Amino acid sequence: MKLxxxxxxxxxxxNKSYEFTFHERLSVILGxxxxxxxSLCDAIEWALLGKLPQYESAEATEEDTIINRNNPKxxxxxxxxxxxxxxxxxxxxxxxxxxxxxxxRLAKLEILEGEKVEIIPETxxxxxxxRQEALREFIQSKPDKRGPVLSSLLGIEFIVAxxxxxxxxxxxxxSEIGGLKESxxxxxxxxxxxxxxxxxxxxxxSSLKEKLNLSGEELENQLKVSxxxxxxxxxxxxxxxxxxxxxxxxxLVFKEDLPTVRIxxxxxxxxxxxxxxxxxxxxxxxxxxxxxxxDLKQKIEKFDENVxxxxxxxxxxxxxxxxxxxxxxDSYSKVLISGKEYFQLAKPxxxxxxxxxxxxxxxxxxxxxxxxxxxxxxxIETLYEEIRKLEKEESDLKLNLDNLRSWKVEKEKLExxxxxxKYEKIKNAMSDYEALEKEALTLNELYNxxxxxxxLVQRLPQLPSEDDIxxxxxxxxxxxxxxxxxxTLSEHFSRISPLFVQQRIESLNPTISEYATILAPHPTxxxxxxxxxxxxxxxxxxxGKGEKTYVQTxxxxxxxxxxxxxxxxxxxxxxxxxxxxxxxxxxxxSLDSDGKRRLAKLLAKASQDKQIIISTMDVEFxxxxxxxxxxxxxxxxxxxENERGPVVKNVN
Amino acid sequence: xxxxxxxxxxxxxLRKILVNDIKEEGxxxxxxxxxxxxxxxxxxEIVNGEVEKGKTFDDIRRTVVxxxxxKKEEVAT
Numbered sequence: 001m002k003l004x005x006x007x008x009x010x011x012x013x014x015n016k017s018y019e020f021t022f023h024e025r026l027s028v029i030l031g032x033x034x035x036x037x038x039s040l041c042d043a044i045e046w047a048l049l050g051k052l053p054q055y056e057s058a059e060a061t062e063e064d065t066i067i068n069r070n071n072p073k074x075x076x077x078x079x080x081x082x083x084x085x086x087x088x089x090x091x092x093x094x095x096x097x098x099x100x101x102x103x104x105r106l107a108k109l110e111i112l113e114g115e116k117v118e119i120i121p122e123t124x125x126x127x128x129x130x131r132q133e134a135l136r137e138f139i140q141s142k143p144d145k146r147g148p149v150l151s152s153l154l155g156i157e158f159i160v161a162x163x164x165x166x167x168x169x170x171x172x173x174x175s176e177i178g179g180l181k182e183s184x185x186x187x188x189x190x191x192x193x194x195x196x197x198x199x200x201x202x203x204x205x206s207s208l209k210e211k212l213n214l215s216g217e218e219l220e221n222q223l224k225v226s227x228x229x230x231x232x233x234x235x236x237x238x239x240x241x242x243x244x245x246x247x248x249x250x251x252l253v254f255k256e257d258l259p260t261v262r263i264x265x266x267x268x269x270x271x272x273x274x275x276x277x278x279x280x281x282x283x284x285x286x287x288x289x290x291x292x293x294x295d296l297k298q299k300i301e302k303f304d305e306n307v308x309x310x311x312x313x314x315x316x317x318x319x320x321x322x323x324x325x326x327x328x329x330d331s332y333s334k335v336l337i338s339g340k341e342y343f344q345l346a347k348p349x350x351x352x353x354x355x356x357x358x359x360x361x362x363x364x365x366x367x368x369x370x371x372x373x374x375x376x377x378x379x380i381e382t383l384y385e386e387i388r389k390l391e392k393e394e395s396d397l398k399l400n401l402d403n404l405r406s407w408k409v410e411k412e413k414l415e416x417x418x419x420x421x422k423y424e425k426i427k428n429a430m431s432d433y434e435a436l437e438k439e440a441l442t443l444n445e446l447y448n449x450x451x452x453x454x455x456l457v458q459r460l461p462q463l464p465s466e467d468d469i470x471x472x473x474x475x476x477x478x479x480x481x482x483x484x485x486x487x488t489l490s491e492h493f494s495r496i497s498p499l500f501v502q503q504r505i506e507s508l509n510p511t512i513s514e515y516a517t518i519l520a521p522h523p524t525x526x527x528x529x530x531x532x533x534x535x536x537x538x539x540x541x542x543x544g545k546g547e548k549t550y551v552q553t554x555x556x557x558x559x560x561x562x563x564x565x566x567x568x569x570x571x572x573x574x575x576x577x578x579x580x581x582x583x584x585x586x587x588x589x590s591l592d593s594d595g596k597r598r599l600a601k602l603l604a605k606a607s608q609d610k611q612i613i614i615s616t617m618d619v620e621f622x623x624x625x626x627x628x629x630x631x632x633x634x635x636x637x638x639x640x641e642n643e644r645g646p647v648v649k650n651v652n
Numbered sequence: 653x654x655x656x657x658x659x660x661x662x663x664x665x666l667r668k669i670l671v672n673d674i675k676e677e678g679x680x681x682x683x684x685x686x687x688x689x690x691x692x693x694x695x696x697e698i699v700n701g702e703v704e705k706g707k708t709f710d711d712i713r714r715t716v717v718x719x720x721x722x723k724k725e726e727v728a729t
Contacts, residue, residue, distance in 0.1 A: 051705070121704065123660070159666065161709045162699055165716025172717065173724055475728045482727045485688055486720060488680065489670075496669045504662075 001082040001089060001117070002611040003581045006043060008078050010071035013039035014645040021651075022581075023633035025607040029615040030622045031637030036646035037615040038132065040635075041585045044613075045129055047078040047093045048579075049121050054133060066095055070642055082117065084580065089117060119577045126156075127575035130568040132586035132615075139560045139590055151537050156501055163490075163497050170490045173483045180476050187464035187472075194456070194463055201452050208445050223450050225258060231443050232261045235436055239271075242436075245429040246278045265447055268440050276437075279430045286423040289414055296411040303404045308397050315394045319387055326383040333374055339367045498532060505530045505537075511570035513542075519602045521562035522555065528563055539563055561590040565599060569606045581611035588621040600624030607632075655693055657700035667696055695719055 002024055009017040013036030020040070029037045046052055046066065055065040067076045074097030082089045090112040125134070151157045209219045221227060236254045243250055251267045254260055343364035351358050374380075509529040516527040525541030528551065532538070539560075541551035555563065565587050572582040587603075588596045600621060603612055607629060616622055625632055638649035657663045671689065674680060680688055695716065702715045 053708070123662075156662065157709050158699065158703055158712050159662065161712035162695075162716055165713040166695075166720070168713065169717045169720030169724075172721065176724070478727050479724065482724055485684065485691060488674070488688065489692065492670055492673050492677070496673050497666075500666055500669055 001084045001087075001578050001580055003044065003080060003613065004083050004088075005081040006040070006047070006078065007080075008040070008043045009076070010068045010073060011039065011043050011046065011066065011076040011078050012036075012068060013640065014043070015068045015070045015642075016644045018645065018648070020635055021633070022611070022613060023631065024611055026603065026611075026625065026629045026632035027613045027635065028622055028625055028632055029613070029635045029637070030617070030619070031646070031649075032617055032639070035637035035640045037617070037637060038585055039646075041129065041131075041583050041613070041615050043078045044080060044583060045124065046076075047080045047091060048117060048119060049124060050093055051121070053121065054131065063095075063097055067097060068645070079112070082579075084578070091117065117577075117579065119579055123575065123577060124579075127568075127571045127577070128579055128581065129583045130565065130585065130587060132589060135561065135564050135585075135587065135589060138564045139557045151501075156504060159497055159501065163493050166486065166490045166493055170483070170486045173479065173486055177476065177479050177483055180472060180479065184469055184472050184476065187469050190464055191466070191469075194459065197452070197456060201449065201456065204445070204449055204452075208442075208449065212442065222446055223453070225450070228443070228447055228450055229256050229258070229261055231439070231446070232264055235439060235443065236264060238432060238436055239275075242275070242279070242429045242433055245425050246275065246282060248275055248278065261447060262451075265440070265444050268444075272437065272440075276433060279426060279433055283423075283426045283430050286418070286426060289418045290423065293411060293414045293418060296407045296414070300404060300407050300411065303400055305401065305404060308401045308404070312394055312397045312401070315390050315397065319390045319394065322383055322387050322390070326380065326387065329374075329380050329383065333371075333380060336367055336371050336374065340364065340371060343367060501532050501537075505532055507574055508567070508570045511573050512566050515566050515569050515602055515606060518605055519562050519566060519598050521559045521566070522551070525549070525551065528566065530567070557590040558592055558595050561588070562595060562599065565602070569602075569610070572610050573606075581613060583613045583615070585615045586617070587614060588616060588618050591621070593620060596621040597624045600628040604628035604632075655697050655700075656704075657693075657696040660700050660703065663696050663700055663703075667692065691723065694723075 003022050005019065005021045007017065007019045008014040029040055031037050042052055052065060063074075067074060075095065077092065077094045079090065079092040082091075092112055119128070125131070151160060205219060208214075209216065212219070212222075214222070222231075233254060233256060236250065240250050242248075251271065252260070252263055254264065343360040346360035348357065348359045348361075350356065512529055513527045520526075521528060522541055524543055526544045527542050529540050529542060529548075530537060531540045531548075531550075538550050539552045539555065541549045541554070543549070551559075565584065568582060568584065588599055591599060596618065601624075603614065603625060606612060614625065622634065626634070634650065635648070636650040637646040639647040641647055657667075670692065674685065674688065698715060698719050699712060702712045707715070
């Protein structure tokens with residue numbers, strides 16, 4: 001259906017009521033900037049779609065963008081008539097100010113005659129209306145941003161949006177599944193850990209029960225706060241007493257509460273080494289003295305000074321006696337030796353007394369016999385030997401006596417420094433401390449068990465619920481199934497969407513090519529086409545020899561302008577709807593004189609396939625259209641009046 | 653009942669190709685396939701609604717994400 005007529009009142013630039021009739025091939029809305037040309041194009045879009053998304057913003061309401069601010073009725077009304085020779089459709093779009101009319105998202109549409117025209121905004125923008133902003137965006141974008149704009153021109157932008165949305169949703173679900181798995185595993189681990197901790201606690205309790213030989217009830221009684229505090233207090237008092245003995249102060253003041261018990265047990269660990277070492281050292285010193293005293297005592301007990309003195313006396317007497325005996329024997333020996341020497345030298349003679357003959361040899365023989373007897377008996381050596389022995393014995397006895405006296409002195413000295421009472425106290429302190437050490441271990445165990453039990457009880461309400469975990473596991477299963485479905489969709493979508501786009505492009509390219517031969521946007525390339533790869537959409541120039549080149553970065557702004565027009569015309573020709581016209585707002589915006597001439601020629605040719613409505617301020621371009629298509633209708637605005645709207649200079 | 657999105661030539665064509673692709677692959681069982689088609693049709697219907705309202709690229713992407721989020725919540729409860 002072609003656009004036949006439009007009535008506008010109160011819409012954007014149009015305050016008063018206007019009516020325009022379009023030529024079945026080519027109509028040109030001509031006028032300077034700000035006279036209402038774009039408003040006329042927008043009026044067609046608004047009548048068909050009920051919205052102008054290009055003007056939507058946070059600052060402007062629908063009323064601000066649609067209703068002419070000077071309109072006394074505070075309403076916008078656009079009526080368009082469409083027809084294809086066989087049937088006619090007349091529809092009216094109306095919106096009133098919010099003050100008098102409750103607004104809806106879409107302005108009210110009334111089909112006055114004929115059937116409803118069905119077209120979606122995306123298709124409308126891709127195949128019917130080339131807005132000057134869209135054209136400018138395509139021309140002025142950076143080359144790498146031109147792909148998405150091209151996809152928008154091709155009307156397939158939403159496929160990419162759909163594909164990206166599915167991918168994003170898939171990733172979100174994947175992430176949620178991951179999070180849920182992690183949460184389930186975390187909670188399971190927490191429960192397991194809790195169970196393990198309970199088992200460990202029970203095992204500790206059993207072991208302590210056995211160690212202390214207690215019944216279950218007795219152990220539970222000992223695990224009560226009052227019992228633990230009482231035990232700790234008792235230990236504290238006993239330690240304080242030990243501290244007094246070894247001059248050590250308790251490192252804390254005992255308060256009857258659990259925190260104090262905890263600190264006390266901690267301090268005990270530090271005290272243990274220091275205190276025990278001090279007690280041991282002091283006790284060691286006393287034990288050493290005591291040992292020495294005992295030793296001396298034993299030694300002293302072995303000897304009796306009187307006995308030793310008597311023994312010395314006896315030995316001395318014996319020595320003296322032996323010495324006398326030795327003296328006698330020694331004299332006798334000396335006499336014999338003198339006799340021997342004498343008679344060895346003497347000659348036989350007469351005795352002066354008896355005058356008998358004296359033979360010295362006989363006497364010598366007798367002396368020799370006596371000497372021999374004396375030597376053989378070894379009496380003198382024996383006596384010497386015996387005396388030496390006795391003297392040694394005497395010396396030993398004297399030494400013993402000396403020792404005994406010195407031991408007695410030493411013993412007395414040690415006994416003076418040995419404080420039996422202090423020794424007993426330290427000894428008791430040591431045994432107390434050793435007993436306390438064992439009790440401290442038990443108290444520590446009791447305290448740790450008590451604390452652990454308390455902690456477990458406190459944690460119990462915060463523990464993850466088994467039911468919740470099971471529910472989440474079921475949820476995980478369902479989510480995983482759903483994820484599989486979304487994943488399948490995403491995978492297939494990613495696979496088919498490029499093919500789909502390729503098909504779409506391939507169906508357009510022959511028409512683009514056909515129109516490009518008329519427009520000839522670039523001297524090197526006989527025609528252009530669109531191509532698509534994983535990096536996006538591309539304009540491709542095809543040389544006379546059939547060589548293809550990506551030209552998005554090669555084309556000038558004018559050449560890009562022409563390419564965009566070619567795409568719209570091709571899209572319009574292939575459009576799936578029954579709107580048989582295209583609107584181009586300022587299509588020559590970046591063209592030079594020759595470009596405008598060629599574009600006018602192309603539009604004249606294309607208008608044989610589709611009705612074309614051009615909005616332009618370019619008089620030169622308008623003149624080229626007039627030359628190329630003399631029957632074209634020109635709606636010419638000369639100025640703009642606030643109270644009325646565009647000043648229509650001429651319609652022919 | 654004819655779905656509204658079927659009037660959108662692009663979406664309709666896209667659906668056909670997608671469904672054929674899934675069928676050819678043949679990995680989904682009958683029940684999953686039916687579930688898949690139902691999900692796809694529901695999605696395309698919503699996307700079509702957004703396209704008809706002239707929503708932007710980002711709006712449509714967000715709507716798709718919201719659709720799956722909602723579906724996911726329905727499935728999980």
